[in-house]
Amino acid sequence: MNYLMTKVEMPLIPVIAELEKNGYLIDCGFFTSLRDYLEPEQADILAKIQEIAGLEFNPNSSKQIAKLLYEALSLPIPKKTEKGSPSTDEESLTLLSNENQVVHKILQYKKIAKLLSTYCKFPLEVDYDLRLRPKYNQIGTVTGRLTATNKIQTLPKEDGYGIRNGFIAPPGFKIVAADFDQQELFVLASVSGDQAMLEAISSGVDLHGLVAKKIFDLDCEPNEVKRLHTKKRNQIKAIQFGIIYGRSAQSLAKELSLTVEEAEGLVKAYFKSFPKVEAFIENSHIFAKRNGYIVDVFGRSRVLPDAQRTGRSEFGLLNASLREAQNFPIQAAASTVTKLAMIQCHNHIRESHPQIKMILSLHDELQFEVPDEEVEHFAAELPALMTDLGVESFGFKIPFKVTVTSGQSWGSLAAHQQPSLESAK
DNA sequence: TACTTCGGCCAC
DNA sequence: AAACGTGGCCGAAGTA
Structure with missing residues (x-):
C-alpha cells in the first residue's frame, strides 16, 4: 500500500470525525446585533439608489446594474464577464465610481449585502449547543486540500466589522491557532531543491x-x-x-x-x-506535456489530458493545463504536510490533552480550543508537533516554521509569547 | 417547487 | 477577452 493511503488519508479519517464532532462555538448575539445594525444601513442606501434608478431597482442583480450603468447612464464598459456581458464587479464599479454618485452607493450596498446574506446567518446554522459544525470533504479538491461547508474557510479578514470575532472559545478556554509560515514557498524551495531559496528560508x-x-x-x-x-x-x-x-x-x-x-x-x-525554481517549473510543464498527468513528491497525482493538446485553437486549454501542472506539486505537497500535522496533533491530544479540541483546519493553519491552564504548555508543544513530520526522505531537508497565536476569539488572536530562537536550538 | 447557470466575492 | 492555482456559497434569473 502506498504512503498517501496508509500514512495520510486513512489515519486522517478519525481526525476529521473529531473535527466535525467538535465544531466551532458561535457568539450568536454578536451576529444578531451586527445584522440589526446593518439592515437599516442597507435600507438607507437602497432608498438612495432607488431615488436615482427607480423603485423596483434591485442592486443585488448584476443584470439590472448593467442596464442602469451602461444603457440608462451610458457609462463606458470597463470589462466584460466570461460570457461576454458587461461586468458589474467591484473592479469595474470602482473604475466608474467617479463618473456617477450612484455607482458609489451601489458599491456600499454590495459590501453590506455580502455581509448580511453570507456572514450574518450563523445563528440559524448552529446546533443546539451553539456550535457550527462544518462538514469536511476529504476528497473535495484535486490537490488534496480539504473543502468544508458553512463558509468556515472563507470568513472575511478585513470586513470592517470583525466577523471573525463571532467565532469564540467558551469561558475558561482559549482559541489557540498554529499557522505554517509561507507554507507553499517552503514546499517550493524543498521540492525544487533550490539552494539559494532554501538558504533564504x-x-x-x-x-x-x-x-x-x-x-x-x-x-x-x-x-x-x-x-x-x-x-x-x-x-x-x-x-x-x-x-x-x-x-x-x-x-x-x-x-x-x-x-x-x-x-x-x-x-x-x-x-x-533561483535557477532551480525555474527548472522545476519547466520540468513540471515538460512532464505534463509528455505524460498527460503530474505527480508530487508524496505520490499524489492529477490527470491533465489538456496538457497534451497541440492545436492552435487549443492554446488556451494547453496553457491552463500547464498552470495547473505548475501549481499542483506545490499545493498538493503542502496539503499533505498539513494533513500529517493534523494527525500528529490529534494523536498527541488523545494521549496527553483529553480536554483540548481541534476545531478548525484551514489549508496551512490549525485551531484548537484549549483550557486556559493548558494554553502555555500546548502552545509550546505545537510547533514541534507540526514540523517533526518525518518527511526528510521526500525532500524536506529544512524544517517548516509554525507561528502560534491565541485569544478569546478567532478575530482577536495575538502573537503568543514564544521561546527565543536561541533557546529553541 | 426544484434545479441549473451566471455573475459575483469570500478565503488560502 | 483574458491570460492566477484550489475551493464554497450567495441572489437573480431562467428552465423543468
Whole structure:
C-alpha cells in the first residue's frame, strides 16, 4: 500500500470525525446585533439608489446594474464577464465610481449585502449547543486540500466589522491557532531543491524582503525592506505567489502597474537568483506535456489530458493545463504536510490533552480550543508537533516554521509569547 | 417547487 | 477577452 493511503488519508479519517464532532462555538448575539445594525444601513442606501434608478431597482442583480450603468447612464464598459456581458464587479464599479454618485452607493450596498446574506446567518446554522459544525470533504479538491461547508474557510479578514470575532472559545478556554509560515514557498524551495531559496528560508528573515534586497540590490537589512521599500517588496511578493499559481507577466504587470517588459524583467531576475525554481517549473510543464498527468513528491497525482493538446485553437486549454501542472506539486505537497500535522496533533491530544479540541483546519493553519491552564504548555508543544513530520526522505531537508497565536476569539488572536530562537536550538 | 447557470466575492 | 492555482456559497434569473 502506498504512503498517501496508509500514512495520510486513512489515519486522517478519525481526525476529521473529531473535527466535525467538535465544531466551532458561535457568539450568536454578536451576529444578531451586527445584522440589526446593518439592515437599516442597507435600507438607507437602497432608498438612495432607488431615488436615482427607480423603485423596483434591485442592486443585488448584476443584470439590472448593467442596464442602469451602461444603457440608462451610458457609462463606458470597463470589462466584460466570461460570457461576454458587461461586468458589474467591484473592479469595474470602482473604475466608474467617479463618473456617477450612484455607482458609489451601489458599491456600499454590495459590501453590506455580502455581509448580511453570507456572514450574518450563523445563528440559524448552529446546533443546539451553539456550535457550527462544518462538514469536511476529504476528497473535495484535486490537490488534496480539504473543502468544508458553512463558509468556515472563507470568513472575511478585513470586513470592517470583525466577523471573525463571532467565532469564540467558551469561558475558561482559549482559541489557540498554529499557522505554517509561507507554507507553499517552503514546499517550493524543498521540492525544487533550490539552494539559494532554501538558504533564504533557513535564515529566518522576512523572505519577500530578503529576495527584494537581493534582486533590487537594496542596502538595508531584509527585515527593514517591508518598511523602507514597501513597493519593491510587494512586487517580489506578487512574483513569488505568481510562480505558485503560474501567473503570466502580463497579469503581474497589471497588478503592479508596470509595463509587461518591466514585469518580464523582474521575473527573469527572480529566476536568475533561483535557477532551480525555474527548472522545476519547466520540468513540471515538460512532464505534463509528455505524460498527460503530474505527480508530487508524496505520490499524489492529477490527470491533465489538456496538457497534451497541440492545436492552435487549443492554446488556451494547453496553457491552463500547464498552470495547473505548475501549481499542483506545490499545493498538493503542502496539503499533505498539513494533513500529517493534523494527525500528529490529534494523536498527541488523545494521549496527553483529553480536554483540548481541534476545531478548525484551514489549508496551512490549525485551531484548537484549549483550557486556559493548558494554553502555555500546548502552545509550546505545537510547533514541534507540526514540523517533526518525518518527511526528510521526500525532500524536506529544512524544517517548516509554525507561528502560534491565541485569544478569546478567532478575530482577536495575538502573537503568543514564544521561546527565543536561541533557546529553541 | 426544484434545479441549473451566471455573475459575483469570500478565503488560502 | 483574458491570460492566477484550489475551493464554497450567495441572489437573480431562467428552465423543468
